[in-house]
Amino acid sequence: MLFSNRMINILIPIISVLLGLLSGAIIMFFFGYNPVEGYAALWNGAFGDSYFFGETIRQVTPYILSGLAVAFALRTGLLNIGVEGQVFVGWLASVWVGISFELPMVIHLPLAVLAAALAGAFWGFIPGILKAKLGVHEVIVTIMMNYIALYISNEMVRSVLTDGADRTPEIFPTASLASEWLASMTFYSRLHYGILIALFMAAVMWFVLNKTTTGFELRSVGFNQNASKYAGMNVSKNIVLAMVISGAFAGLAGAMEGLGTFGYMNVKSGFTNIGFDGIAVALLGANTALGVVLAAFLFGTLKIGALNMPTEAGVPTELVEIVIALIIFFVASSYIIRWVFLRFKKEGK
Amino acid sequence: MGIIDIIASIIPAAMVYAAPLIFTALGGVFSERSGIINIGLEGLMVMGAFVGVVFHLTFYDTFGAATPWVSILVAMAVSALFALVHAVASITFRADQVVSGVAINFLALGIGLFLTKQWYDKGQTDMVERPFYATDIPGLSQIPIIGDWFFSDWYMTSYLAIALAVLVWFIIYKTPFGLRLRSVGEHPMAADTNGIKVYRMRYIAVMLSGAFGGLGGSVYALTVALNFSHSTIVGQGFMALAAVIFGKWHPLGALGAAIFFGFAQSLSVFGSGLPLFEDVPQIFLLIAPYVLTILALAGFIGRAEAPKALGEPYVKGSR
């Protein structure tokens, strides 16, 4: 046999990415840019030296978590467009704890991280409970919750965490994820320990969904609520739980920014897009834990690398946006790639 | 200012906010009624805004005062073509419709900004010189109260939005086309066995959603934003999606939902001037539209039934 199914499953995303990059190259060429230079600049921007590598990983960190958030909900049949808002409240909560207490690190840092997860979970709980009890469509509620989160966080920064300032003070070092060691290893990039949390959470998601009875229930409810009810599962509880866990992942993504990258929270004039990009990351990663990690890596690389394209190769960063979109399309349309494979397979026999 | 005057200023303002959402939501209704989730409404609006503005800037000398109208037509056409990408992916290639919609959002913004850079050599276009203007309807605007409320300072596009909502309602609920469209979204196989071309219906519906999304985006650009940049369409498409679901996939429901959003936003702005809300802290007014929406859903709108086949690619003969 020419290709095994397993191999096709692995090859499809790779081919999609290559097709996406190829299309990007064609566009560059068409508009008079040098695709080789363009991609070289992108590569250098993401991996050119250990500094950029560190920054890329830093960027990947929240993407993993927001991707997990979206993926987890989708696996249970819920579209969580509210990751953005959950990131906001998570960020806010982590910074709040980070600036409000002076505690030993072993308590302070976990507490701040936990606060973020709880805040995100709460923000997911609201659409979850409304869906479970009243059947209100989670898509609308989460969209609305994003705006509420944005405005409330801004207000909290201005009126509660500070006295009318745009930005909170820096968190205490005891609550910080930043690491001298990681930074010095990467020429003072902002790489922080959050990546460990993100990877750990990916493992947690994989374990919970695939190995635990809770995951069994969640997936079952995601596929067929009637059968789940018949089988004695509590459908409402599982819907709420799915949103709560999803929200917690998103809240952690916020903590990565609050405790890692920035160390403070500021008044935001709009969305961060960490949550919205998380939708793309999750879908690129086929809603699996490992897939999300890889997709986040791809996404982070492209985003960070793109920053280097205008200075080094004169290519506008927007082009990368197009490439990302095309990659998503090719992944989404994997049916057609699979079809081509099967044709080959048939003829190859 | 009396309450009647306040209402007179709130209504047209709310409609300005609502009209782009109405158009786009109508597009969403078409698409989702045919069974194709359209989370790419945001991207379709972006495309519409981009094309509308660029066309206007380029051809103002040719079309003069008619330019805004021609521009929205062109934006409709281009966005319809653009929506074809979503159609091909989600109908023919059986892509996950949510994924494909997300890609549409990225793609539209990417293309719009990239081309803006190429053509204008900067991050946003110039401002259009002659956008849509609000007008008073001669005669009707003289009617006491009603005239002030409904016939003064309205944009023609706001009337168009309402008219189109009614038209779409008629199409979807009264015509053979609409019956077929709905059947395709509820039970594509049943439609197929009745000799309806499921793919073709879905293609048409998705392209219509593109046209309407493009209309929404271009109307927004040519009444409110007046130029195109990365900050022109920031979430309106998602609000339109919310209006589709809020309105229970019904054209008039979507109309109502969009107008509801418009009023909620207006109230949050106008509220600070109303005696009732004077002492309410700003933050509450800010979040009020969103909280109200959730409350309305939880309180009395409740469970909405999506078209049954929504999100499922139709594969001939699958079980």
Add this chain to the structure above:
Amino acid sequence: GSSDEGGEDQSSGGDSGESEDSSGEEAANGDFSVAMVTDVGGVDDKSFNQSAWEGLQAFGDENGMSKGEGFDYAQSESDSDYVTNLNRLVRQDYNLIFGIGYLLQPAIEEVAGQYGDTHFAIVDSVAEGDNIASITFKEHQGSFLAGVAAAKKTQSNQVGFVGGVDGDLINKFEAGFVAGVKSVNPDIEVDVQYAESFAAADKGKLIATNMYNKGVDVIYHASGATGNGVFAQAKDIKNNDPEANVWVIGVDRDQYEEGSVGDTNVTLTSMVKRVDIAVQDVSTQSMNGEFPGGEVLEYGLADDAVSIARTNEEALTEDIISSIEEWKEKIVNGDVEVPSTREDLETYVNSL
């Protein structure tokens, strides 16, 4: 890609910049080079990013440099890109790097702390560090004059202020504006509203609708793209009724163009902030070895770094202009201390 000649890629710093021994920026003028990092607005935001870039370009022209050779910029897509971009430019051996916008302040402090040999400058904020020059503008002074213009122009004795996101920077505009208005006529009411976004043209339009309906006839906006909605509404009213007394005061640069309605124009004036002047100025100082590290530079009316546009000659009558000149005089002389926060404003207004 350094083997390719010409084209877009003229950056000698590019990939070779990482090796320390490459002679760095061998720009036309000695080996001084300068770059800037935009905030998320982008280099062509028709606002301070653009203005800053124009300053760099002017500086480049003066010294025979070209983009990529001697000066360049890096655009940020999100808040988390600032540090990355600053670092990139440091690694490309730029001597002086500007951070445009207060949002970059923590990033500049962080990176400047790591690279003591590079000069940094932050626009619109104050950052700590010996190798950082803080460039701020006395927007309150310019806004004060905008207030004077508004007060002179209003017939209804009601004027409005539309802010983007409520915060220290925009409060400066607000305070100056209100002070200006009240200085001319304490009885004029100033309606202040924030859109909580720099990108919500729809909200801007709603706010403007509300204000104009209430009788406000001059609106000063400091709200980025949200202001587009304010212009849209003013133009709308003007188009319907050419006699209507509605005005917008633009911000950051001359927004005359935005105000045109047929033959008339609703842009009364604009509070122009010449970031270009400051950027050029600091670049020159730095090149000449006089980098004002650790200093806070305040550019104001006296430096012509904030000013009032006079493009709309029809609307900005002699009377108004002379009044503006009068107050400008007082401010520059120090006779009037323009408030820059809401608290100072309160004291100021009470003292009138």
Add this chain to the structure above:
Amino acid sequence: MDYVIEMLNIRKEFPGIVANDNINLQVKKGEIHALLGENGAGKSTLMNVLFGLYQPEKGEIRVRGEKANITDPNVANGLGIGMVHQHFMLVDTFTVTENIVLGSEPKKMGRVNLKKAEQEVQELSERYGLNVDPRAKIRDISVGMQQRVEILKTLYRGAEILIFDEPTAVLTPQEIKELIQIMKSLVSEGKSIILITHKLKEIMEVCDRCTVIRKGQGIGTVDVAETNPTDLASLMVGREVSFSTEKKPAEPQETYLSIKDLRVKDVRGVEMVKGLNLDVKAGEIVGIAGVDGNGQSELIEAITGLRKTESGEIKLHDKALTNLTPRKVTQSGISHIPQDRHKFGLVLDFPIGENMVLQSYYDKPFSKNGVMNFKNIYKKANELIEEYDVRTPDAYTKARALSGGNQQKAIIGREVDRSPDLIIAAQPTRGLDVGAIEFIHQRLIEERDKGRAVLLLSFELEEIMNLSDRIAVMFDGQIVSEVKPEETNEQDLGLLMAGNTTVKAGGE
């Protein structure tokens, strides 16, 4: 000989399976032609080819002697071929009329001329004695009515050749009788009918000829007049099949399930179970006979905890079950073979193996401390697959991929294996072929003989008569009478089910 339909050497493949392998089918004008075969034999596939839903890989179709290239249902409609599908092709939210005219709507000024359509539907309905309300919504009418709508759909399009794919599987005896009348009147008008059914009795009753297919291959065509059910069955299965299930007389013991004065409302809030009383003892099978819609579903949902009861009492071994959660009900010793296997019985996207532990996954040995033990799960699953003859490539195959009969066997295996005290079997053999039915009946009797109580709900009188030790007739939310199968006949039962209380229980 003039055939209206000839399908010659038809071959249709699906990925990994040949559903039709050189099948021939010739239908004469004016006949009712049966198509017989086990589950998965390829009957529906063949008919879908004829109707243009599938394109065959090979073969030729002739309609009225002329070669036809049926590329889609429109072509079929044009050729006068209409099909009533196994799974109804009706849009739930549409009215009867809308469903019928869909695709060929009468128009008036651009809009659907509903008035005219309704009138036409009304006329058609009267002409064939179908008696449907043109304005009713599909979701509000009974399955039998829905089927008539399907028939009307074909008639409305002027079909001369009608395909009925298992029309009787979902009908009540009364409805079946009416359907047979309808079919007879159709052929008397010169129309031809192809009828797929697993019920040999029906074939004997109405069909002229019968084509048998087995595992995708055509076995041959016989004249019904020259054959009998036993021959047909062995032709189809390829071995001997026994019909009436052998069973010893029941030995009922103590009462397991007892229901007192139960009242239950349906989704719309209408009371459907109205003060029902029923006992089921260990070691007996109690069959509930009744016309669909008399509260049977609500009754079962109430017992199993899927629906709240209004009042009354349900007890198992004197322990109250009333308004317990489904989990608690299951744990107290009740198994439930649900009526709708796709909606309730299975998570179709889970592997069949994981479906085998749908209610017991949380317990040892399938999990421990909340962590699943897939080794044990699949071990169990493989045992059940073996024991219950579930035909599947392996335990990791998604349930969706299995045929209906095998899905049902999997459910039965799962439910019986939990060794419950009470098994509730709702339409356990719906749509299954005789072989599978035989198997399932055997298992239920075995369970009875092990001393379990079995509550059987079926709309098929034959099944009720064959299996039950005691028949409880349900009408209008109550058990109106109880009879012994050996003391009654289908005729009397039918009358009782229609609410006719003048028939004395036990018959004369």
